[in-house]
Amino acid sequence: ATHHIGVQLPTGRENDKKVLVEMLSSNDFCSKTEKDGASIISIVGKGGIGKTTLANMVFNEIEQQFGERRWW
Numbered sequence: 001a002t003h004h005i006g007v008q009l010p011t012g013r014e015n016d017k018k019v020l021v022e023m024l025s026s027n028d029f030c031s032k033t034e035k036d037g038a039s040i041i042s043i044v045g046k047g048g049i050g051k052t053t054l055a056n057m058v059f060n061e062i063e064q065q066f067g068e069r070r071w072w
Contacts, residue, residue, distance in 0.1 A: 013054050020058045025065060 020041065043051045 013050055013057065016054055017057050017061070020054070021061055024058070024062055 020043075023041065043055055045051055
């Protein structure tokens with residue numbers, strides 16, 4: 001077995017991730033995106049609460065659903 005020392009998986013954001021994945025995967029969101037071009041969803045909050053980690057988790061889960069992908 002391989003063990004990674006110091007690697008901590010994110011915890012406590014599964015519900016937030018689920019909501020965002022469902023939102024991005026919905027037919028309504030996808031049809032608006034195709035018709036109007038790019039859409040943006042903002043994740044806001046205090047520094048250090050895991051906004052970037054959450055966005056990365058969502059991106060990694062759904063990236064194959066979209067043709068062109070951007071990560072900033």
